[in-house]
Amino acid sequence: MTEKYNAAEVEPRWQKVWAERDIYRAHDDSDKPKFFALEMFPYPSGRIHMGHVRNYAMGDVVARYKKAQGFEVLHPMGWDSFGMPAENAAIATGGHPKDWTYNNIDEMRAPMQRLGFALDWSREFATSDVAYYKEQQRIFLKFWEKGLVYRKTAKVNWDPVDNTVLANEQVIDGKGWRSGATVEQRDMDQWFYKITHYAEDLLKGLDGLDRWPEKVRTMQANWIGKSEGLQMRFEWDGGKFEAKFVDTEKTLENRVIPNLAEDKQYYNLAKLWVGGEYPTGVEVFTTRPDTLYGASFLALSPDHPISKRLANDGYDHADHPVKQMHDKSASSIEVETFLKECAKIGTSEEAIAQAPKLGFDTGFRVKHPFIEGATLPVWIANFVLMGYGTGAVFGCPAHDQRDxxxxxxxxxxxxxxxxxxxxxxxxxxxxxxxxxGEGKLFNSGFLDGMNKNKGIKAATYKITEMGLGESVTNYRLRDWGVSRQRYWGCPIPVIKCGTCGSVPVPEDQLPVELPYDISFETPGNPLDHHPTWKSEGVTCPTCGKAAERETDTLDTFGDSSWYFAAFGGSLSADGMDWDAASKWLPVDQYVGGVEHAVLHLLYARFFTRGLIDCGLLDLSHSNLAPNPIGNEPFAGLFTQGMVTHATYALADEKIDKDKWVLPEDVDENDDGTFVHLPTGRPVLKGDIIKMSKSKKNVVDPDEIIKGYGADVARWFVLSDSPPERDVEWTESGVIGAWRFSKKVWSVVSDTTATDGPMAVASEASGDALELRKLAHRALDKLTTGIEVFRFNTSVAQIYELTNALSKYKGQDAARMEALGILIRAIAPFMPHLAEECWSKVGGEDLVYHAPWPVVDPAMLVDDTITLPLQVNGKRRSELTIPKDMPKDEIEKLALADEAVLRSIGDATVRKVIVVPGRIVNIVAK
RNA sequence: GCGGGCGUGGUGGAAUUGGUAGACACGCAAGACUUAAAAUCUUGUUCCAGUAAUGGAGUGCGGGUUCGAUUCCCGCCGCCCGCACCA
Structure with missing residues (x-):
């Protein structure tokens, strides 16, 4: 008699056993090889969603499988808990970001534990824990010491209503996403992480990451954007630049930051203005010096120091009379107006890219380096980017579309x-x-007749020889601005002293803790207008004078850039063990969404390098073996697809946000149209898209756990689609998964054999042997499926094995062997069911501790094989023969086959191709 | 514009050193059990013709290489993703 399987009773029971026995704890001092399985940790928004379930289910399959393979597995969980939503919620509801955050964490931990993941909860932390951000402040200071942190004035998106800097992602169509105010571009003093220091290494490191998706590697390589070219100077024509200025006393504000001096990209710009010296020319970067003879103008970025200098003051274009000393000249006003015009275009990259080209002729001219006596006009042009190269280009219109x-x-x-x-x-x-494209150079003096590459080399050589420039490598990657005018983030551990400038907070004074008593009444950063935090009792660590705290906090992307190390180092209120972290790293398998392909994954790679250079991490060895991939945090990366669901919208609703309805309220009419049951209004089926609250197409994992059980939810999100693709959530699919779980249980409870699940039926013959073969073949394929992240194919094999077992009548060792394989194979996917089955059939200890079943290679080969017979490439028949039959005999049999003869008909056999073990193809004409 | 990926039954998808296209699942249909339904079980299910045996077509479209192409090459079409004036 088949017993009923009751997930609601079974699952909590096993979860309790697992917790009591503390089986998921990872041991730093284990003598087994380590395996670090990690999924991108969640932001505590308050609810877990199906995307989380899929993400963690995948990691859990790997973690459990590796455990069964004999690894010491670290599989931790934590919370990426700093960030804007907490502040927004506080502003909206009057609560406190901290309370909101930690309540959410408690809300989310419980359903996550109900899913039964093999997680080491003893290592749990949130990035907003004081212990965590204290360590992060230490890292900030170490990075500073190493020259990886600096301060400079940079252009930022400024929301004039909320009085805060916005990240690019928070600017939508040029407006602040929350306030709706038009965002301004502002120069502000900001802290930067010098990620560009590692540009080359970050690029090179990608080559070794052969367990990363190609797509992500390409995206990062493009993001880093290396290009090699010539940086060269065009010298002023007709005297010095300064001659054009009425007032040479005034110098541009000093933009030179001392520790930037070694940074080439900025050095050449900074050099121009040191001590008020005027530049002797304009520096440009080009990858096409071969086209120099086609140059017809020079273009400066509107943000170029020269452009700003012109707009700033005293510039007098030769054609304009000077109005008044020390007042703005007419020319400067013109430039200023033009620069404002350029700034208006908008902030989104796309808007900038599609904006019409604007230019302003400064009236200056520079000398052509190769053509004696020729000069080029210097324009300011809106299409030139300050952030790349030198912020100035030479224009060669014939061979560049923009020019x-x-x-x-x-x-x-x-x-x-x-x-x-x-x-x-x-x-x-x-x-x-x-x-x-390619071609021969002409109209080009000494370059005439050369091809592109030769021309580039020759022109570069000549310019270098003339002392006007040199070969340089440029990167698109820019330094990471990390200052945020927000409360709910890691405070930047810096004291601003009127005398000493920015001074690090001494390590023994860490952490710089966030005050709890803050107010969101006034817009802007609560830390900045806190009554006491900023300055009360704050003195300069260097000179002892009264000083002020830095009130900006760090970008929360910094929090997620080293959390994997904190897991390995068991971060707690007492700090963390960096040596232990070094032994656990790199993460052997990382799983997360592809949306982090560049930002998070690049930042984490940067941080890892910084932590190594600061002596905190040493990735040369894992716990047992040398590390082959170098200074990389994630040896294997898998980017999983989303969980999608159909959407339904009221057909007669005009307001977009009001039109979405819950799928469960929709019913299909006989004619295929849809109706909204509560109101009777007509409904249209929308796209199948990522589950989203606003589209009302979410399914609450906790409801599924209650209705079907955690195993079913986990099984479903892994079963149908390949892991990297989206999976569509459907009711029927869930029911299918649920039926399967019942089927497994019925197969187990119909078993009366007593050999135990570790049985090996070595004497099997007949049907028993066939079952063994099928089981081992399925095991072989499903194991490969797990290894290569094709869980859907593993699932298919498990289905086959289950179907075979449910049909198998014998109560013998072969049944037990196949059953033992099945139970251990489903354990990574449906651990509760597996545990229950394991105990039911007399398995020793827990299935979690059972070794992964081993494929018997003898079971993979058959004595007889079936060869397809083709005539002219079309399958006509098949031939069942002993596996080692010689070729000529196969050929003889094939040519005697009735169906084959019929197909050949009157034609003459020209050739017979026999591929042993594969196929026979007869060519006849 | 540049870069990457994808395109297979009614649906999700399987099949790679080039060798039986459609595993497995969903759905659907028929049958068994049942007073009935659900559940479960059995059978069938790429399309066209045929009761069937069988024949023909078939992996977005058009070519090519090959005894043989979903797989490799060339040219299109469509969809998705990333970057976006990078000099």
């Missing part, structure tokens, strides 16, 4: 210097399309 658009608009000359193959130098002209 061409610009030249056509402002009537600048277009001179072709690269001749495409098959074109005639006498007649070749560039119209509206710039030519960027």
């Amino acid at each position: 061409l658009d610009f030249a056509r608009k402002y009537g600048l000359p277009v001179t072709a210097v690269v001749l495409p193959d098959g074109e005639d130098a006498a007649t070749y002209e560039v119209g509206t399309e710039a030519y960027t």
